[in-house]
Amino acid sequence: MIKAIExxxxxxxxxxxxxxxxxxxxxxxxxxxxxxxxKRKGAVTIQYPExxxxxxxxxxxxxxxxxxxNGKPRCVACMLCVTACPSECIYVExxxxxxxxxxxxxxxxxxxxxxxxxxxxxxxxCPEDAIRMDTDQIELAQYSREDLLYDLDxxxx
Amino acid sequence: xVKIFIDEKxxxxxxxxxxxxxxxxxxxxxPHLCYHSAFLPEGNCRMCLVEIEGLPKLELACSTQxxxxxxxxxxxxxxxxxxxxxxxxLLAEHPLDCPICDKAGECxxxxxxxxxxxxxxxxxxxxxxREKRLKIGKNLILDQERCILCTRCVRFLRDxxxxxxxGVFNRGISSEIHIYEGLSVENNYSGxxxxxxxxxxxxxxxxxxxxxxxxxxxxESICPLCSRGCNIYIEYHPGFPRFSVPKRxxxxxxxxxxxxxxFWICDLGRYGYSYIDEGRLNQIVENVNHPLSELNxxxxxxxxxxxxxxxxxxxxxxxxxLILNTWLSNEELFLINKIFRIDxxxxxxxxxxxxxxxKDDFLLTSERTPNKRGAEEIGFDFKPLDLETxxxxxxxxxxxxxxxSHHFSLTEIKPxxxxxxxxxxxTSFSNEMNALFxxxxxxxxxxxxxxxxxxxxxxxxxFSQALMPLGESQPEWKIMVDLAxxxxxxxxxxxxxxxxxxxxxxxxxEITFFEKxx
Numbered sequence: 001m002i003k004a005i006e007x008x009x010x011x012x013x014x015x016x017x018x019x020x021x022x023x024x025x026x027x028x029x030x031x032x033x034x035x036x037x038x039k040r041k042g043a044v045t046i047q048y049p050e051x052x053x054x055x056x057x058x059x060x061x062x063x064x065x066x067x068x069x070n071g072k073p074r075c076v077a078c079m080l081c082v083t084a085c086p087s088e089c090i091y092v093e094x095x096x097x098x099x100x101x102x103x104x105x106x107x108x109x110x111x112x113x114x115x116x117x118x119x120x121x122x123x124x125x126c127p128e129d130a131i132r133m134d135t136d137q138i139e140l141a142q143y144s145r146e147d148l149l150y151d152l153d154x155x156x157x
Numbered sequence: 158x159v160k161i162f163i164d165e166k167x168x169x170x171x172x173x174x175x176x177x178x179x180x181x182x183x184x185x186x187x188p189h190l191c192y193h194s195a196f197l198p199e200g201n202c203r204m205c206l207v208e209i210e211g212l213p214k215l216e217l218a219c220s221t222q223x224x225x226x227x228x229x230x231x232x233x234x235x236x237x238x239x240x241x242x243x244x245x246x247l248l249a250e251h252p253l254d255c256p257i258c259d260k261a262g263e264c265x266x267x268x269x270x271x272x273x274x275x276x277x278x279x280x281x282x283x284x285x286x287r288e289k290r291l292k293i294g295k296n297l298i299l300d301q302e303r304c305i306l307c308t309r310c311v312r313f314l315r316d317x318x319x320x321x322x323x324g325v326f327n328r329g330i331s332s333e334i335h336i337y338e339g340l341s342v343e344n345n346y347s348g349x350x351x352x353x354x355x356x357x358x359x360x361x362x363x364x365x366x367x368x369x370x371x372x373x374x375x376x377e378s379i380c381p382l383c384s385r386g387c388n389i390y391i392e393y394h395p396g397f398p399r400f401s402v403p404k405r406x407x408x409x410x411x412x413x414x415x416x417x418x419x420f421w422i423c424d425l426g427r428y429g430y431s432y433i434d435e436g437r438l439n440q441i442v443e444n445v446n447h448p449l450s451e452l453n454x455x456x457x458x459x460x461x462x463x464x465x466x467x468x469x470x471x472x473x474x475x476x477x478x479l480i481l482n483t484w485l486s487n488e489e490l491f492l493i494n495k496i497f498r499i500d501x502x503x504x505x506x507x508x509x510x511x512x513x514x515x516k517d518d519f520l521l522t523s524e525r526t527p528n529k530r531g532a533e534e535i536g537f538d539f540k541p542l543d544l545e546t547x548x549x550x551x552x553x554x555x556x557x558x559x560x561x562s563h564h565f566s567l568t569e570i571k572p573x574x575x576x577x578x579x580x581x582x583x584t585s586f587s588n589e590m591n592a593l594f595x596x597x598x599x600x601x602x603x604x605x606x607x608x609x610x611x612x613x614x615x616x617x618x619x620f621s622q623a624l625m626p627l628g629e630s631q632p633e634w635k636i637m638v639d640l641a642x643x644x645x646x647x648x649x650x651x652x653x654x655x656x657x658x659x660x661x662x663x664x665x666x667e668i669t670f671f672e673k674x675x
Binding site for chain 1: 254256257289290365366367368369371372397398399400
């Protein structure tokens with residue numbers, strides 16, 4: 001019997017906490033809407049996509065391939081990213097570069113973003129710092145799967 | 158016999174054995190770069206240093222012969238320190254371009270460096286600039302920066318091919334492997350150089366940059382491109398789950414067999430692997446409107462067996478003709494011999510093989526027939542295809558192999574084939590001759606099936622399946638066993654043959670030539 005009463009008391013206490021948060025947030029939110037600056041922010045939600053949160057500096061977003069000074073890809077097609085990739089979504093085909101200092105360049109470089117899990121292993125594996133995941137692009141949805149196959153032109157952009 | 162101790166392990170070896178070979182017998186691996194068991198020891202890489210009790214300095218394991226009671230330690234502190242020093246000096250001039258080096262993953266220098274953990278360089282001096290892409294032969298590219306001057310390539314060209322195209326030029330730090338003026342490594346064994354190079358100095362332009370070594374899988378097989386029967390490894394790409402790769406087989410390497418090919422294979426076998434992926438037939442082709450719809454092997458064999466049974470019962474087996482080739486294994490030829498020659502009394506059996514080619518005085522033979530000797534031992538006499546005899550009253554023709562086009566033109570052969578009522582072809586390739594046949598069924602290549610071949614010296618060599626048969630292809634032995642079961646002659650005899658191994662055992666019982674080779 002006592003246990004049943006305790007149960008209802010807890011429910012009431014919970015409701016009071018929720019209501020308090022609601023009214024306090026509402027109060028600050030109204031102040032903000034009216035243009036009065038306060039220390040506290042009212043509602044914690046962001047009005048995405050109109051409003052966007054700043055990404056942390058160590059975030060991982062869409063890949064990009066780095067360029068040399070002459071605009072050629074820095075990638076030497078060593079295929080270590082292909083080897084490291086746990087979702088096996090990178091495909092590289094190498095070709096012979098006439099420049100003896102470079103020797104090898106990627107003729108094809110495809111990332112299947114529909115399979116990518118954004119683990120960043122490719123970035124870590126790269127011995128040339130040729131691939132980075134810092135484009136700030138995190139909205140990658142497309143209408144077809146083919147559009148998610150990013151080739152060299154799209155990645156080097 | 159001499160008694161020695163390697164790492165306190167007692168061992169008895171023959172007199173005259175080198176320490177390195179003795180250690181190998183004991184299962185102890187002594188690092189070495191320049192030593193190759195095909196050549197005499199040179200001792201210029203200094204990697205195989207070992208400590209021998211009673212001697213003041215470290216000795217070379219590759220060129221020191223064992224003595225009675227010798228106590229050798231291969232893992233002592235002094236030895237490991239020496240190896241580290243040797244590696245450090247080798248790396249003083251070696252560029253660390255492993256990411257773009259084709260040898261990475263199978264490079265001995267890379268492996269040893271990893272093992273001895275020298276990751277921080279003490280050198281401040283910059284490395285010498287040398288030739289990075291020197292074309293030294295039709296398929297070889299030399300990178301002098303990567304070269305560690307082990308001279309395996311020079312010794313190969315001196316001792317094995319005796320063509321002497323490469324040499325060590327200059328002295329001291331300037332010494333380098335180079336090609337003699339006006340020469341080029343064009344001999345038929347040049348591909349072996351890329352294989353014996355312990356680092357990535359000599360690379361194969363056929364394999365260069367195509368893929369990385371660790372993506373490939375390695376399977377044993379036998380080269381069918383001439384009658385020598387060299388032992389090979391087929392290295393193939395199993396494919397990526399989400400991307401298709403352009404081909405399956407990326408390279409062929411030699412497999413040591415002292416009785417047949419030693420350590421080497423010729424360039425024809427090494428670079429001639431494209432037939433495995435190119436021009437293949439991977440599905441059944443039907444050229445005439447037959448009553449059979451949606452063909453499969455079962456229906457084709459039923460059709461064949463009915464035709465054969467009818468001809469057999471009408472005593473018209475002279476109307477049956479067969480065209481065989483020597484790309485068929487011993488087991489397959491044995492089955493064909495049993496079914497057609499012994500059970501059905503077929504006499505018109507012809508052989509159509511690839512035409513003879515160039516030969517050399519080492520491994521390559523002029524005959525491009527991997528199993529001619531086997532066919533002879535089984536009892537076939539080699540009748541080349543005679544169109545007149547074939548056209549004379551033949552109603553049923555079963556042909557194997559793609560080699561008709563090598564010997565006859567389409568216009569020559571068409572009138573003869575038009576007279577034959579039923580024509581079937583079992584081939585691995587699609588070529589213009591396939592249009593002459595009613596039904597063409599795809600078959601597996603030697604790399605895709607199990608069996609055995611007899612080389613020209615009479616050595617019977619078994620081979621295992623390296624690749625999956627392409628598309629609808631089936632190995633011929635399976636087709637033959639299924640056909641024999643459908644023919645219902647000697648059903649219980651053929652029923653037992655569920656693998657080439659069982660067929661081979663039966664062969665051993667029936668043919669004395671194969672008996673001792675079980």
